[in-house]
Amino acid sequence: MTAGPGRVLVTPRSLTSQGLDAVPELAPLRAAGYELVSGPAGQAPGRDQLEALLPGVVGWLAGVERIDGALLRAHPQLRAISRNGIGTNAIDLAAAEECGISVLTARGANAQGVAELALLQMLTALRGHLENMAALRAGGWSRSPGAELNGKTVGVIGMGAIGARVARIAAAFGATVVAHDPVLTSHQDAELLPLEELAARADVITLHCPPRERPLIDAAFLARCRPGLILINTAREGLVDAAALLAALNGGQVAAYAVDAFDVEPPPASALLRHPRVLPTPHLGGYTSESVSRATSAAVGNLLAALRGS
Numbered sequence: 001m002t003a004g005p006g007r008v009l010v011t012p013r014s015l016t017s018q019g020l021d022a023v024p025e026l027a028p029l030r031a032a033g034y035e036l037v038s039g040p041a042g043q044a045p046g047r048d049q050l051e052a053l054l055p056g057v058v059g060w061l062a063g064v065e066r067i068d069g070a071l072l073r074a075h076p077q078l079r080a081i082s083r084n085g086i087g088t089n090a091i092d093l094a095a096a097e098e099c100g101i102s103v104l105t106a107r108g109a110n111a112q113g114v115a116e117l118a119l120l121q122m123l124t125a126l127r128g129h130l131e132n133m134a135a136l137r138a139g140g141w142s143r144s145p146g147a148e149l150n151g152k153t154v155g156v157i158g159m160g161a162i163g164a165r166v167a168r169i170a171a172a173f174g175a176t177v178v179a180h181d182p183v184l185t186s187h188q189d190a191e192l193l194p195l196e197e198l199a200a201r202a203d204v205i206t207l208h209c210p211p212r213e214r215p216l217i218d219a220a221f222l223a224r225c226r227p228g229l230i231l232i233n234t235a236r237e238g239l240v241d242a243a244a245l246l247a248a249l250n251g252g253q254v255a256a257y258a259v260d261a262f263d264v265e266p267p268p269a270s271a272l273l274r275h276p277r278v279l280p281t282p283h284l285g286g287y288t289s290e291s292v293s294r295a296t297s298a299a300v301g302n303l304l305a306a307l308r309g310s
Contacts, residue, residue, distance in 0.1 A: 004033035006058035006077070008303070011039035011050075012084045013063055014292045025296035026061075028304060034059065044265065047071065054078065059303045061296075062091070064265065064283075069095030080306035084299040085110060085286060089211050089236070102306040106298035108161040110286030115165035117285045118206050118234050121258035122149060122170075124279060125230045126204075131276075150174030155202030157195070157216070158209030158235070159187055166206055178202060181209075199224040206232035207239050219244035228255040234285045237262045246272050260285050 008029050010016065015023050016039050029036060037053055039045040044065040045053065051071070054060075060081045069092040072078065080102040081091065088103055096103050124130060127146035135142035154170040156163045159181040167177045167189040179190035180198045193201070199221055209216070217231065218241040231254055233240055240259075248254040249272075257272075258279040265283060267273060273280050286295060 004035060005307070006034060007037050007056045008034045008059040008061060009037045009039065009053055009057045010061045011045055011063045011065055012061065012296075013042050013044060014084075014287060015061075015296065016040065017042035023296065025293060025300055028300055029059075032304060032307075034307075039063075039065075059307050061299050061303055064090055067091045069098075072096055072099050072101060080104065080303055082106075082299045082303035082306065084292075084295040087236075104299070104302040104306060106295040106302065109295035109298045110291040111161035111165055113288040113291035114162045114208075114234050114285035115169060116288075117260060117281070118162075118166050118208075118232050119169050119173075121232050121234075121260075121279060121281075122154070122204050122206070122230060125232075125256035125258060126152075130279060148174075149204075152176070152203040153178060153201050155179065155193075155198040155205040156190060157181075157198070157205065157207050159184055159190065159192075160208060162234070163206075163208035164189065166208065175204075195221075196224055200226070202226070202229070204230045204232065207235045209235060209239065211236040211238050215239060215241040215244075217241060217245065219247070222248045222253055225253065227253055229253065230255055231257045233258065234260045237267075242270070242272050246275065249275055249277055 010020055020026055020036050020038050026036060040049060044063055054075045058077055058079050062081050062083050067090060072095045078101055082104045084106050086105045086107050088105060091103055093103060126149060128144045132142055132144060150173055152175050154175045154177050156167050156179040159179050167179060171177050171189055177190040178193050178198050178201055179187060180193055180195045184192060186192060216239045222244055245257060256277045260281045260283055272278060
């Protein structure tokens with residue numbers, strides 16, 4: 001234990017990789033007297049590591065690591081967990097409530113970074129950049145015709161902070177934007193449609209919705225889609241039925257699948273990830289210097305407010 005107000009554990013990989021002293025956004029925690037404790041550099045900590053790090057910790061600036069109920073119950077001094085992102089599916093929220101631990105998120109802080117990655121994935125898939133670049137590096141000269149986003153119909157599922165940005169940017173490229181969001185009845189940047197109609201109309205579908213008990217994109221959904229669909233998933237791996245998607249890729253119903261979020265990181269090797277028309281990225285959506293800075297500042301502010309009882 002320390003003489004100050006306590007210890008704060010910092011585990012996001014984007015922060016521990018550079019060393020906590022190199023992160024200016026953490027300064028308010030030090031100014032408030034908290035001792036900062038770092039997780040393993042550039043890695044999500046395992047459970048044994050967390051057990052060793054958590055004694056005396058009253059606040060936790062958390063990354064994507066799994067936080068189970070037994071871990072929370074074993075450390076009753078812990079008062080608040082502040083994520084530097086928006087996902088809480090790795091945290092046992094029922095146990096946190098039972099233990100009186102506040103769980104906070106940096107909602108919207110990484111929205112621009114994720115939206116830009118989704119657009120990059122769309123353009124990469126439409127132009128066939130990866131295949132053409134690979135051929136050139138191998139000494140070949142392969143020029144396959146691509147397609148333009150202008151004139152395409154982009155379907156956005158989930159019109160929160162990220163989805164709304166994607167809709168606005170896609171529209172600026174000249175795309176027609178349709179969207180599905182069960183909370184909204186209208187939106188200035190998109191025509192809202194039932195999910196089945198969106199599936200039938202969209203050339204590109206991009207996912208920006210929370211996880212569900214069952215995959216949203218399953219065989220029945222894919223069968224409704226236009227042949228040659230481009231599917232973008234920067235949200236949650238579990239939103240997509242992997243077996244159904246693999247069959248749709250092999251059958252030509254889906255032309256390309258870009259995925260940036262995985263249930264296990266790094267993900268195990270699979271036939272889907274090895275597929276030549278799958279564009280996997282290692283959870284880069286919010287990993288820009290700007291997004292990391294915004295998310296860290298928001299997470300630090302949230303944590304300080306919770307520890308002060310605000």
